[in-house]
Amino acid sequence: xxxxxxxxxxxxxxxxxxxxxxxxxxxxxxxxxxxxxxxxxxxxxxxxxxxxxxxxxxxxxxxxxxxxxxxxxxxxxxxxxxxxxxxxxxxxxxxxxxxxxxxxxxxxxxxxxxxxxxxxxxxxxxxxxxxxxxxxxxxx
Numbered sequence: 001x002x003x004x005x006x007x008x009x010x011x012x013x014x015x016x017x018x019x020x021x022x023x024x025x026x027x028x029x030x031x032x033x034x035x036x037x038x039x040x041x042x043x044x045x046x047x048x049x050x051x052x053x054x055x056x057x058x059x060x061x062x063x064x065x066x067x068x069x070x071x072x073x074x075x076x077x078x079x080x081x082x083x084x085x086x087x088x089x090x091x092x093x094x095x096x097x098x099x100x101x102x103x104x105x106x107x108x109x110x111x112x113x114x115x116x117x118x119x120x121x122x123x124x125x126x127x128x129x130x131x132x133x134x135x136x137x138x139x140x
Contacts, residue, residue, distance in 0.1 A: 002065050009058045013134070016051040020099070020127050023048035027119035030112070037112035045119055049103050052126070056096050063089055080137075088133045095129035098122050 023045045030041060066084075075081045102122025106115045 002062075002067075005058065005062045005065060009055070009062045012051075012055050012058055016048075016055040017127075017130070019044075019048040019051040020123060020130070023119060024123050024127055027116045027123065031116035031120055034113060035116075037115040041116070045103065045106070045123070048123060049099060052096050052099050052130075056093070059089065059092065080135075083133070083135055088135060091129050091133040095126040098129070099126040102126070 026041060026044050029035070030037065035041075075085070099122060102118050105122070106118045109115050109118060
């Protein structure tokens with residue numbers, strides 16, 4: 001079961017990152033070209049939100065069944081174990097919280113420019129945090 005969840009988490013990460021990257025680029029284009037915020041923009045951002053939340057759920061399951069997760073917690077002298085047991089989950093949790101805040105904040109805004117800007121900031125920060133803590137050596 002561990003190997004299946006690990007492969008699912010790694011595979012879903014590609015989709016979640018693509019959706020998040022697409023949402024950030026879409027928001028940047030909308031902001032810089034002063035486009036109206038449409039239902040298409042909302043759906044792109046929603047799919048990115050759903051993709052990252054699904055990745056979080058898969059990651060939480062993996063954390064508790066993996067020997068690199070909860071069982072390795074506390075071994076801070078080993079950089080690889082520290083990354084997989086503390087840095088990766090904590091930083092990505094913060095990133096997904098930022099993405100969720102961005103989604104929530106956009107619903108209260110009326111101005112299209114403000115909506116695009118909110119997604120650029122919150123989804124962009126989330127993307128940067130996620131990219132900073134991917135265990136690249138385990139991914140390829």
